[in-house]
Amino acid sequence: MSTAAIPGIQPGQTALVTGAGGGIGEATVRLLARAGVRVVAVDVKEPVPDLLGAGDIAFLQEDLTDPEAIRRILAAIPGDGALDYVVNAAGVAWFERDGSALDIGEDVWESVMSINFGAMRRLSVATVEPLRRGTGRSMVHVASIAGLRSMDSPLDAYQVSKAAVISLSRALCLDLAADRIRSNTVCPGAVLSPMIEYLYDEDPSRRTRMEDKTPLGRLGTPADMADAIAFLLSARASFITGIDLVVDGGWIAQIR
Ligand SMILES: NC(=O)c1ccc[n+]([C@@H]2O[C@H](COP(=O)([O-])OP(=O)(O)OC[C@H]3O[C@@H](n4cnc5c(N)ncnc54)[C@H](O)[C@@H]3O)[C@@H](O)[C@H]2O)c1
Secondary structure (H helix, E strand, O other): OOOOOOOOOOOOOEEEEEOOOOHHHHHHHHHHHHOOOEEEEEEOOOOOOOHHHHOOEEEEEOOOOOHHHHHHHHHOOOOOOOOOEEEEOOOOOOOOOOOOOOOOOHHHHHHHHHHHHHHHHHHHHHOHHHHHOOOOOEEEEEOOHHHOOOOOOOOHHHHHHHHHHHHHHHHHHHHOHHHOOEEEEEEEOOEOOHHHHHHHHHOHHHHHHHHHHOOOOOOEOHHHHHHHHHHHHOHHHOOOOOOEEEEOOOHHHOOO
């Protein structure tokens, strides 16, 4: 197993990462584990086969919309149960069922809000006590540029759920400042992960259009997002809280 230090993150610290079966969460787990961080990784899916060998990683297959899952996740934190870092990366984008607020059904609203926002809210609140007992004291929530701007093809339940993530992160910034716990979001643009890869496999011209829309001329990678997440977690960001770090190759800087 190769090791690679992350400035401002100490080997032996402990992190909880959700969405660890998907692109951004998995890349974050690997990055932290390579730096010697003990990781509790959570996803409703099974882990990719080689993930568990990538470091000190405990993988829990849990549905984060199940309130009981939180108790099991907290119980799996190693050592004395203290946490240094929390990364909320689990999420869904239902391109086939989501759409305009004028059309989408109640079931889609409820499910998307419950997965993307409700689970993040519940886990963030539940991990405050373990974070108080740790030294890292940082949360990063993976939102989206869709939480900051409307998209040209609407995905309104997703957009609103990510706006809620951003808003709660700012609320937590203030709620937890006295505890010196920081709360920030990373807002990705288009990232080549399982969430959208299949769309490009079905229609490669869709990928080209997305690359053309992005000033830096390429899609983001899960590793790009993991680097931004690790920076915000780390002590190098120790005076940064309540911000939304856009990682989108310049997409929302433009008017078009
Ligand atoms: N890929 C992109 O272009 C993009 C853009 C902006 C924001 N994001 C956000 O980044 C985060 C990570 O997405 P990704 O691109 O890695 O997608 P992904 O689909 O590869 O990973 C998301 C993971 O979340 C897990 N998950 C979903 N519901 C869950 C539940 N109820 N309980 C536990 N786990 C659950 C999925 O199983 C999946 O492994 C998401 O919150 C997503 O909204 C992604």
